[in-house]
Amino acid sequence: MDERKVLTSYVLRIRESLIRAGVRQVVVSPGSRSTPLAYAFADSDKVMLHLQTDERSAAFCGLGMAKATGEPVAVLCTSGTAASNYMPAITEAKYARVPLIILTADRPHELREVGAPQAIDQPGMYGRMVKYSADFPVPEDRVESLEYIGRHVQRAVSVATDAPAGPVHLNVPFREPLLINFGAEDPGLSFRSVRRGTMIPDPEMVRWFTETASAAKRGLIIAGELPPDFDKDAFWKFVRSLGWPVLADPLSGLRSGKFAESEDLCIDQYDAVLKNKRFKQEMAPDTVIRFGPQPVSKPLTLFLNANRPDVYIVVDESPAFRDPHHLATDHLQCAPDMLLGIRAENPPSNYATLWTEANRIAVEETRRAVMEGTDEGAMAGVLFAAMPDGSDLFASSSMPIRDVDTYFLNTGRDIGIFANRGVNGIDGVVSTAFGVQAARKRPAYLLIGDLAMLHDMNGLISSRFGETDLTILVMNNDGGGIFSYLPQAGAGRYFEELFGTPTGLKFRSLAEMYGCQYDAVDSADGLRESLLEPKQTNVRIIEAFSDRQVNTDEHRKLWQAVGERLDAEWNR
């Protein structure tokens, strides 16, 4: 067989195996060595190809798509530092449990470690950050080689999607020439499918769980980030039978949709409530069930740490359950959905009523703060109120996700909330938001600070190559706002220099560069008005200027107001 035919049948084998394993989206960064695979993807109508020239941003974009759908998404780049730029998104994918399929083109073996250009030591280069890594053979016309490749691709995707989901790496070497035949035929894969079972609780687990849940006097459910397809209907039936309050992290998805409006037990203001000393002391739970990872709220963490519950159950399909504060006492390893069929039929409890009452108070105060406030928190609240039914919110990892936690109140609107909380980096945020939008195909909103926006300005390059619908609200407080909340802020010396990092940069020109509709506001009212303007470009940037000191002060004022009302309740 001629070389071109051999190459064609090799890359088609990879492409078709990826498709069979469920990959529908590929983010490609231009490069020479990756040409055969790039052409193969472009030549198929079963995979959607997205372009991004910065590989760091490209991988975060793929991460966003995979996160929003729960499906494996592939990213492809050429050899050399291109592949090194994938590292940040791979790291996030590992800890956020996102099935990212990394395809790196490589030079053939004779060009490795001999000083050849764009050749680096790629096999295994992501180390323990990936779940699995394979270095493929160069294309050759041998049936065993083709069988190996096809099966290995499907196996790799299967490993990526198995609990805990995560990134996998396939390194694919090519010799020149790099051209393939277009419109080539199906390679005829002999491996048909991976059919995975479901990890269900066994009878003994059910018995123990029912007994434990029924015995609890002060039970709490904590819901961290949950998958987009989590069965909320089953979840609330389960919760009602327990009668326990649910502390719902914004990433749980429980704060929006029909249940969010109707379920009193859905507590969205625990972060504010748990800043109250008395409440924190009096409301110690005896039993906790946690779904998803530990929520973002620091007061919640302090509350649990101070009142270590007798029983703290983590439900996780993976053996590597997440427990940063060493609170867990029991790990239920099964598909979380599968636990929801259990019923406890507990009677209504005063403990739950105290939670819902405190929550009601905090919601009132938060509403007032949004109405009357001028800081970033109030502005975040204004944004959330303006978001339409059937839209998505992506929050950056430092202050924005905390403001979502504080100011995003339960709503009947269908609003998806996403963030990169695997490692909480401020990198790749814009790109991940692009990815979420590309996968969900509905209006998306990004809440982000100026430093994170600067870090991934290149995310905007995506908008040059494909459709999107994104509104970016940049909170510009000129530097690292979150550091103002740290003890280091008190040190004074070198603080502004090392942590405040004021760049003085504004984003009007950036918007101009990318042809984005732009507006600058400096108050909650200004933002309200701005959001009434119709959106005219695929990406819209609203820059909200704010002051770090005012932000810190107003946040504290809100928490104080909530605290005072709670104190009054206790003393009534």
Add this chain to the structure above:
Amino acid sequence: MDERKVLTSYVLRIRESLIRAGVRQVVVSPGSRSTPLAYAFADSDKVMLHLQTDERSAAFCGLGMAKATGEPVAVLCTSGTAASNYMPAITEAKYARVPLIILTADRPHELREVGAPQAIDQPGMYGRMVKYSADFPVPEDRVESLEYIGRHVQRAVSVATDAPAGPVHLNVPFREPLLINFGAEDPGLSFRSVRRGTMIPDPEMVRWFTETASAAKRGLIIAGELPPDFDKDAFWKFVRSLGWPVLADPLSGLRSGKFAESEDLCIDQYDAVLKNKRFKQEMAPDTVIRFGPQPVSKPLTLFLNANRPDVYIVVDESPAFRDPHHLATDHLQCAPDMLLGIRAENPPSNYATLWTEANRIAVEETRRAVMEGTDEGAMAGVLFAAMPDGSDLFASSSMPIRDVDTYFLNTGRDIGIFANRGVNGIDGVVSTAFGVQAARKRPAYLLIGDLAMLHDMNGLISSRFGETDLTILVMNNDGGGIFSYLPQAGAGRYFEELFGTPTGLKFRSLAEMYGCQYDAVDSADGLRESLLEPKQTNVRIIEAFSDRQVNTDEHRKLWQAVGERLDAEWNR
């Protein structure tokens, strides 16, 4: 001892050991976990602290400094994906042999792999990309621990600077609280110094080399990238005794300074000359000595591949000599400088004369092309002609370095030329140029294409935190110009979509965002005029709009003109 004192004495031990080992520059990215080390650096007048909020750019900035000085440079970041963003620069540092000292702050052991925020599996995370990696213990008040840390830091820097130089990684975990005492005393290091010997050629090596060099009839010296402190005086004495032509890659440093003007044997136009078929056939060398890595020129590679020399000596202090085309026959492992004392006293040869004559012709044609041309090449030539004595040029890795190769002619002016040719990535280019400028402290010029500029726009953030003097000439041909030279360009289908990647982006707004003086030109004359304007801001951006097709055509026209004159010479 109280915790703060323990922490202070621990980080001072690290800082003072770095200083003792020769580290004078640290690039810090803001973050919380790295606070103790950041404060320690800020509190010393023996290290210069540079800030960059994007860790990818920060590491490239450090790389530029280390590359320009040959000295070890440290970079410091917080835990999590911050550390993952160092990967691209680490990769380049490995292959470009640059001593980069990576300091990553980490969470203590109890917060690793338990789902804690910003905690990733950092020990050994850079795998084989670093020469050495150590995971430090958490700070404790024990003399053996402090001794270990101090010595290990000095050992790590020593490993980084040993041939082949390269990156090393120290992972430093900290527990809260993260504050240190300022102005604390010297920790009193017991380890005094690393004193490294010099690898000199032994008598047998000298005998063999002299004999081989004297026996050669058609000898060639190839000079790839050489260190900034390479002894040119000794080199040219050595060359004169051999009487061989020196094919001088722009990164050799041999094309500028007093010798470049006076030495006929310094061949700067071999790339153009070796495109001529007859010249390539007739001028096969029998013996080659190569210093530094293989040069960038593709015609040179093809020439050597077609006429594989009987003797091809690579001089390299490292056992891992670079030989991508399997041309080497003998590897002389010794410090290149040490070989230069050898004398051959060869008589003048016709072979050398043919080279210098061909070079003279090509220089004439290139001068004419710059005078008359309108394309990127001519514009590059205009830039090089305008650069003052005592300045530096940084060239991006795809077309720019090739244009430097073609259009940068031998000059008596002192102009340093730098590029990232370890792996030839288009990432981190702006930042590396900033680093080179920061280390050399003289006017710097960056020649870069639009894609590479986009990739590292964040490099400009450096300009918000420190002094600089940089002129950026962006060749905007709207996409990946270099791909036009590849065979894939002929495939037509999907080409523009996958490789041309036209973003339509221009840099006027970016210049505005960063407050940079800006000018747009679209011809060599326009650029000439623009360069006459005095520089007014610390960073100046000149955007040169060009056309990919015109570039390809004019480059080919120049090479054809050279070829025709060479043919005429042969037939005379």
